[in-house]
Amino acid sequence: xxxxxxxxxxxxxxxxxxxxxxxxxxxxxxxxxxxxxxxxxxxxxxxxxxxxxxxxxxxxxxxxxxxxxxxxxxxxxxxxxxxxxxxxxxxxxxxxxxxxxxxxxxxxxxxxxxxxxxxxxxxxxxxxxxxxxxxxxxxxxxxxxxxxxxxxxxxxxxxxxxxxxxxxxxxxxxxxxxxxxxxxxxxxxxxxxxxxxxxxxxxxxxxxxxxxxxxxxxxxxxxxxxxxxxxxxxxxxxxxxxxxxxxxxxxxxxxxxxxxxxxxxxxxxxxxxxxxxxxxxxxxxxxxxxxxxxxxxxxxxxxxxxxxxxxxxxxxxxxxxxxxxxx
Amino acid sequence: xxxxxxxxxxxxxxxxxxxxxxxxxxxxxxxxxxxxxxxxxxxxxxxxxxxxxxxxxxxxxxxxxxxxxxxxxxxxxxxxxxxxxxxxxxxxxxxxxxxxxxxxxxxxxxxxxxxxxxxxxxxxxxxxxxxxxxxxxxxxxxxxxxxxxxxxxxxxxxxxxxxxxxxxxxxxxxxxxxxxxxxxxxxxxxxxxxxxxxxxxxxxxxxxxxxxxxxxxxxxxxxxxxxxxxxxxxxxxxxxxxxxxxxxxxxxxxxxxxxxxxxxxxxxxxxxxxxxxxxxxxxxxxxxxxxxxxxxx
Numbered sequence: 372x373x374x375x376x377x378x379x380x381x382x383x384x385x386x387x388x389x390x391x392x393x394x395x396x397x398x399x400x401x402x403x404x405x406x407x408x409x410x411x412x413x414x415x416x417x418x419x420x421x422x423x424x425x426x427x428x429x430x431x432x433x434x435x436x437x438x439x440x441x442x443x444x445x446x447x448x449x450x451x452x453x454x455x456x457x458x459x460x461x462x463x464x465x466x467x468x469x470x471x472x473x474x475x476x477x478x479x480x481x482x483x484x485x486x487x488x489x490x491x492x493x494x495x496x497x498x499x500x501x502x503x504x505x506x507x508x509x510x511x512x513x514x515x516x517x518x519x520x521x522x523x524x525x526x527x528x529x530x531x532x533x534x535x536x537x538x539x540x541x542x543x544x545x546x547x548x549x550x551x552x553x554x555x556x557x558x559x560x561x562x563x564x565x566x567x568x569x570x571x572x573x574x575x576x577x578x579x580x581x582x583x584x585x586x587x588x589x590x591x592x593x594x595x596x597x598x599x600x601x602x603x604x605x606x607x608x609x610x611x612x613x614x615x616x617x618x619x620x621x622x623x624x625x626x627x628x629x630x631x632x633x634x635x636x637x638x639x640x641x642x643x644x645x646x647x648x649x650x651x652x653x654x655x656x657x658x659x660x661x662x663x664x665x666x667x668x669x670x671x672x673x674x675x676x677x678x679x680x681x682x683x684x685x686x687x688x689x690x691x692x693x694x695x696x697x698x
Numbered sequence: 699x700x701x702x703x704x705x706x707x708x709x710x711x712x713x714x715x716x717x718x719x720x721x722x723x724x725x726x727x728x729x730x731x732x733x734x735x736x737x738x739x740x741x742x743x744x745x746x747x748x749x750x751x752x753x754x755x756x757x758x759x760x761x762x763x764x765x766x767x768x769x770x771x772x773x774x775x776x777x778x779x780x781x782x783x784x785x786x787x788x789x790x791x792x793x794x795x796x797x798x799x800x801x802x803x804x805x806x807x808x809x810x811x812x813x814x815x816x817x818x819x820x821x822x823x824x825x826x827x828x829x830x831x832x833x834x835x836x837x838x839x840x841x842x843x844x845x846x847x848x849x850x851x852x853x854x855x856x857x858x859x860x861x862x863x864x865x866x867x868x869x870x871x872x873x874x875x876x877x878x879x880x881x882x883x884x885x886x887x888x889x890x891x892x893x894x895x896x897x898x899x900x901x902x903x904x905x906x907x908x909x910x911x912x913x914x915x916x917x918x919x920x921x922x923x924x925x926x927x928x929x930x931x932x933x934x935x936x937x938x939x940x941x942x943x944x945x946x947x948x949x950x951x952x953x954x955x956x957x958x959x960x961x962x963x964x965x966x967x968x969x970x971x972x973x974x975x976x977x978x979x980x981x982x983x984x985x986x987x988x989x990x991x992x993x994x995x
Contacts, residue, residue, distance in 0.1 A: 411898040418902070419804040422797035422869055423816065429835065429866035430823040436834035447837065496728075499721060506722075512981075513729035516736065519977040519984075520970045521927030523945045527952065527966035528739045530959075537959050539738050542756040572735070584989035625825075633827045636929045640949060652829040659836050659934055669833045677830045684825045688818055 434677060440670035447664045460671035471672070474649040477563055481570070481650070482631035489571040490627060493578025498608065500579070501586040511583070515576040522573070526640025529569040530556065559647030566637050566648055574630065578623060585619030586612070625687045632680055651676045743767060743964035750960060766964035773961075774951045776944065776968060783943040785857045787925045790864035794921055795914055797865060798872035803902045805873070806880035807888055817877060824870025828930050835863065839935055855937050863935065864925050872917050875990050879913040880906060916987030919980040923973050944969050 407415070441460055445453045464471050496514060500507050517525060532539045533555035540555065541547040555565040589612055597607040635652040638644050644653030651672055658669030742755060744762040753760075770776065801820065805813040839854035848856030883906065891901050907914075932946035939950050948969050956962045977984055 406892050407898065414898045415804055415808065418800035418898075419816065422801045422873070423819075425797070425862070426820055426823055426866045426869055429863055430826065430831055430870070431819065433831035433834040433838065434823075434826065436838075437830060440834060499725065502721075504718065504721065504725075506725075510725045510729050513732050515985075516733065516974075516977075519923060519973050520736075521929060521945050521973065523927070523929040523949060524966045524970045527948070527962055528735050531739055531742055531963055532735050534959060537750070537755050539735075539755065542754060547754070569735075572732070576732075580985055580988055584985075629825060629827070633829075635829070639929070639933070652827060655829040655832060656930075656934060659833060666833055666837070673830050673833055676827055680826055680830065684822050688822055688825075692814060692818060 437670045437673045437677065440667055441674040443667045443670075445666040447666050456667065460667050463668065464671050464675075470649045470654055474651050474654050475675075477648065477650050478631055478634070480563065481567065481634050482628055484567050484571065485574050485627050485631055486624070489574035490578045490623060493575045494582045496575070496579045497582035497586055498612075501583060511579070514579050517573040518576045518580070522636035523640050525569055525573060526637045529565075529572075529637075530641065533565055556642055562642060562647045566641055569637055570634065574627070577626070581619060581623055581626070582616070585616045589615050621687070621690070625683060628683045629680070632676060739963045739967055742960050743967055745960055747958040747960050751958075766960045767968060770956070770961050770965040770968060774947075774955055774965060776947075776965070778940075779942060779944040779947040780972070782857065782941060782947070783926060783945075786860045786864070786943055787922060790861045790868075790925050791918055791921045793861065793865045794868045794872055795918055798869040798917075799876050799907060799910065799914070800902065801869065801873040802876035802880050803906055806877045807901075807906070817874060820870040821874045822870070824867060824874075828867070832930075832934055836934060849941065850938070854935060855941055857941070859935055860928075860931055860943070863931055864928070868921055868924070872921070875917060875987075876910060876913055879910055879990075883909050912986075913990065915980075916983045916990055919976060919983040920987035922976055923984065926973055926976075 442455060442457060443453050444456045444459070493514075496510075500510055520528075530538075535541055535552040535554050535557075536547050536549075538547070538555070541553055544553075545551070546553045554561070556562050593611050593615065594607060597611045602610065633652065634650055635656070638648045638650055638653055639656070642648060644650055644657065655669050655672050655676070658665060658672070741759075742750070743766050744764070745759050746761070746763070746765060749760055750757075798820075801816070805817050836854070839859050840852060842853040843851060844853055844856070844858070845851045848858050850856050853859040853862070887905055887909075888901050891905055896905075926943075927945060928943070929945045929949070932943050933949070936942050936946065939947065942950060948965055952962050952965065956965060
């Protein structure tokens with residue numbers, strides 16, 4: 372491992388990633404292994420082995436099994452009924468399932484909304500709260516509270532806001548009388564947006580905390596130099612602060628994509644992904660806890676989700692771990 | 699607005715200037731708007747159903763009391779579901795911290811070539827959406843018989859099953875964070891111990907682990923809230939209402955027993971209370987945990 376390339380990226384060097392700063396500690400070189408007794412090596416084997424087996428068996432073996440099952444037809448009763456069907460599940464999914472393309476579209480909308488509205492707003496709040504103002508903690512708590520509360524509970528709380536006859540919104544705008552109902556949760560043209568408001572409510576606080584942490588890492592002398600040069604607040608932010616937030620932005624982008632792919636709890640509590648709020652995660656789940664158990668078909672949706680996730684996860688991890696190796 | 703140099707310089711506070719006042723007005727307004735849904739839930743929960751059904755929800759309250767909270771708590775046997783959650787969350791958090799610290803120790807202190815790959819496997823696994831693996835996992839849980847060990851006789855529909863998947867899934871994230879943390883510890887510590895003939899286990903248990911307390915505390919807080927808040931695994935892997943943890947039980951109950959929104963509001967708020975307590979008490983740990991490993995979805 373001596374020939375490790377030290378490809379230090381300039382931006383990455385200027386600002387440490389949000390994790391703890393890597394320190395130049397060489398790991399125990401190979402020669403020191405001789406100091407380990409036989410028992411030590413067995414201990415180490417167990418220490419790494421048991422968690423790895425558990426993680427691989429429950430996460431990776433099942434992920435691979437999803438791929439395999441996606442090419443089969445199986446009703447789940449006995450292994451004998453597993454039949455190889457090739458690409459049939461995918462063909463059906465792409466061509467015949469009326470819920471699949473809407474679900475893909477909704478997952479995409481979910482991401483676009485989260486990245487365009489709550490993410491910049493969270494950044495804006497973080498910049499304001501980073502100004503060392505009084506009561507900063509109180510404001511932070513207000514914005515962050517939705518992140519602490521479970522998404523399922525969030526779903527219940529927002530139902531109280533959206534309920535057609537007893538909800539806050541309809542009561543305020545006088546749409547809570549029969550005949551005038553606005554059915555925020557039931558109307559297929561409205562419900563996705565209603566859920567997304569609740570999702571954005573939560574996402575803002577999450578992004579605010581990530582950006583606050585990123586802003587704390589910005590070298591104060593950069594700001595000083597910028598204000599000495601006569602830059603105003605916006606110019607300083609745009610030309611000096613924002614570029615140094617690059618590592619945070621990467622994390623924010625990845626977190627937001629993954630949140631959009633994982634979206635489930637809110638919708639499930641709202642209306643179980645009925646008309647207008649279909650999501651890939653909901654389609655898969657309905658295949659298991661719904662009445663029809665079409666395992667191959669459900670797995671095919673899971674494979675679609677897996678492929679999309681890996682497109683994001685792999686490049687992100689490669690860049691993260693490259694930085695670590697070079698550190 | 700205020701010059702950042704002053705704000706960031708010494709500890710002195712910027713004097714209240716119009717821009718500052720405007721900022722505070724904005725932040726107070728936005729904070730209140732942010733809390734509005736939760737405050738609305740509190741308001742609804744404090745009012746009797748009879749009152750809101752005649753006067754409407756947006757109305758001046760005649761009386762406010764905790765009856766809905768009391769009823770939700772008793773009618774739905776919430777204590778029982780809180781118990782179920784404890785039975786899942788406590789072992790899951792402790793075991794996750796234990797196993798992920800062991801992996802992190804291995805990866806950060808010994809160079810066995812495998813370790814970057816190993817860490818990649820763990821971290822990537824944690825980033826996958828849960829639904830990617832649920833179908834085979836569900837089938838696997840149904841296949842594994844554990845007569846006499848779990849109530850259901852299977853891994854499916856048991857607290858043990860949930861503990862296992864929480865540990866497997868969350869250890870990816872924790873191993874990543876802890877290995878970063880352990881790498882920062884001076885290497886002389888363990889080298890000296892190794893030369894003195896300390897066993898590997900002793901190095902881990904008596905030297906490295908105590909030094910990781912801050913990171914473990916941060917991760918523990920974060921894990922407690924995540925695992926407490928879990929909804930998905932419980933919805934799919936638990937079928938008996940009795941065995942459900944509190945979040946998924948509430949979903950079940952709101953359909954079955956709760957007929958009025960005020961009672962649902964009270965139930966939802968009661969469910970949120972433990973996480974709010976953990977957050978307010980351990981705020982610092984929670985936030986630092988979140989930013990330690992910001993790669994979490």
